[in-house]
Structure formats: C-alpha cells, structure tokens
Amino acid sequence: MIELLLWPLIAGLVLTGIHAYFGLHVLARGVIFVDLSLAQVAALGLTVAILAGHPVHSEAGYWYALGFAIAGAVLFAVARPYESALPQEAVIGIVYAVSAALSVIVLDRAPLGAEHIKQLLIGSILTVTPADVGLLALLYGAIGMLHFMFRRPLIEASFHPHAAAGAQRRAFFWDVVFYMSFALVVTSSVRIAGVLLVFSYLIVPAALAGLLAAELRHRLMLAWGLGSLLTAIGLYASWTWDLPTGPAIVTAFGAAVALVALAGAARRLTLKRIGILASALAMLTGLPLVAFPHMDQPWLDAMEDVAPVLQTAFLDPGERMTRTEAVEAIDKARAELARLSALDQDVRWGKVDMGAEQTERLRQYLAGKSEISAGDQLVLRHLRSKARERQRFGLGVPLLLAGASGLYALLRRS
Secondary structure (H helix, E strand, O other): OHHHHHHHHHHHHHHHHHHHHHHHHHHHHOOOOHHHHHHHHHHHHHHHHHHOOOOOOOHHHHHHHHHHHHHHHHHHHHHHHHOOOOOHHHHHHHHHHHHHHHHHHHHHOOOOHHHHHHHHHHOOHHHOOHHHHHHHHHHHHHHHHHHHHOHHHHHHHHHOHHHHOOOHHHHHHHHHHHHHHHHHHHHHHHHHHHHHHHHHHHHHHHHHHHHHOOOHHHHHHHHHHHHHHHHHHHHHHHHHHOOOHHHHHHHHHHHHHHHHHHHHHHHOOOHHHHHHHHHHHHHHHHHHHHHOOOOOOHHHHHHHHHOOHHHHOOOOHHHHHHHHHHHHHHHHHHHHHHHHHHHHHHHHOOOOOOOHHHHHHHHHHHHHHOOOOHHHHHHHHHHHHHHHHHHHHHHHHHHHHHHHHHHHHHHHHO
C-alpha cells in the first residue's frame, strides 16, 4: 500500500500547500467558484489540444490549457472594477457554463470524448510520478515565493478591497498578478487531480479553517493541516474499499464539511428542539411506511443491514430459513469474487505472472461471476417485500402516532 500511495499522498500535500493559501484569498474576494471556472477554461484549452491531435499529457496540451486559463484570468481581473453593475460571480458562472458547453462540443468531435471528459473531471492522481511531483513543487514554490514577497498588496487587494480601490490602476495590476498566478496553479493541478479535486482542495480546507480560526496566519496553518489529514483519509479509504482515488478524496472533504456543520448545529440545540426534531423525524419515517410500504425505505434498509432482527421478526420460520440460505450463498459468492478481483489486480500490477489466455479467462469469469447471485438477491427482495407489509403496522403506525403525539405536546406547551 505504501509503495502505491506514497507519491499520490505527497502530491496531495503539495496541492494542499498552494490551494489552501489561494482558497483563503478566494473566500475573502467572494469568488467561490473562480477555481472551478478557471479549471473548466483550462479544460477547454486541453480539449482544443486533443482535437488538434495532441495527447492529454503532452507539453502542447499544457500550453493550450495555460493560454486559455490566462485569458480567463485577465477577463476576471478586468470585470472586477465593474462589480456594482455586473457581479463577478455572474461573470464566473457565465464563463464556466460557456466553457463547459464548448468542451462538450469540441470533445464530441474527438475520439474517446467521453473518456477524456471523465479524466478531466476526476484526474489521475494515483498514477502521479516523482517527476510530476517535483515539477509541481518547484512551480508552486516559486509562486508561493512571489506571493510572499508581495504579500502586502496582494492581501490588501483580497482582504481590504475598499482600501485598495483608491489606487485603481494599482489595484487592477495586483488583480492581474493574482488571477494569472492562480490560473497557472489551476492549469498545472487539473492535469493531475482533475477539476473536482482541485476545487475541493481550494475551498474546503480554507472554509473549515475560517470557521475555526480568526487570524489569517492561523487559518492558513489550520487549512494546511486539514487538507493533509483529509487527503490521507481519502487515500486510505480508496485503498481499503477499492474506490476511485480522486472521488474518494473529494468525498472525504465533503464528509468533513458535513461533520463540522452537524457539530455546529448540535451546539445550538436545546432539549425542546431535539424533541421536536425527533418527533418530526418519527412522523416522516412512519408515514411513508404506512402509506407506501413497497416504496424504497432507505432508513429501514440501513437499519436492517445493521440489525437483521428488524426484518426477521416479521417473517415466519420458513421465510427466515430461506433468507438465511440466500444470505449465506451471497456471502460465499462475494468472498469468491473478492478473491478473484484481488488476483486480477495482482496480475495487472505485475505481482503475479499469468498467460494471456488465462488472463482473458479470468476477466470473463469475473464479468459473469457478479451475475451468479442475482437469483438469491431476488429472493431477498421478495422476502423484504413480505416483511414490509407486516412492518407497516408493527413499525410504521407506532412511529407515526409517537411522532404526532410528541410534536403536538411540544408545540402545545410552547
């Protein structure tokens, strides 16, 4: 695991270092989606390079993307003084929508267009090389040094725009410097991490740090720490559950935001509010079960996975035995499929030698093996449907009555 994830982790730390800093500026300027928009403009440049016959990771593709991104950066800098008449977020949204539409049009004319779109969105951070990480570190280090040398006017332009507005030409110059350096960072990052992961690195650590610290220096240190920790968690989840690496890291960032939001909401809850929420939740879960028992009930499905007795209590002895046999058959099929999938991964990574004919047989067997347990799944769905009819009165009605009576009592007291 360490050999495979070491360089993606280092790449994530490098991306965190530069994007967390720019994220603080972006949040201060109120241009939340500027990164997403510039990334999409860079992606448009890359699609034009693909249509012109250049590979995705070629130098020509990079310069195409950088040229388009710089043009977008200059446009944002020019539009900022006119924010009172045309909000900058509107300009950013328009640029993003038009760039995305043009990218689809261009890739529609290119071979493997759908695959290119997927790669632009999720990137390929798992396949990053030491040379890629070294070049990124040098480039971002140079940009970081530039911003450190001119930190006062750049911070003033982002965090104190009214003070900088007195010298219009000077403010416009530093806006151009900020957006052009930002475009260079985004263009370089998108090639490795993809549009979605780059946006997450920019916004999430800076936003969380803004909730937890007041001073700019403390926010930056906290954003670096959070970005690094969440990158490691996303990579570990990707390895453990065999998930796409980029989306797994993005999901880790999203989970962190959700946890912080829930913690903030929990701090403002009183016992009365908790009672009202619990009563309303009981009504909202009980009513669909009573009215539409055969409709999807995700909350009940999740609880039955954790505690199967919630379903088996509503089945007769013969149905319970049938369910047990189906579950055992599915577990055996999944274990065999996991073993063969691990063997397939070892063959792909060169850890196990296997002939071409055997490899193809393994691939075909894996493709068919996943369908073997379809009959057992059908049996489980039939038994679940039977249980739902009985849970309507055994669970749904008590939940509905308890929620309604609790809500009535709490609201009447107020």
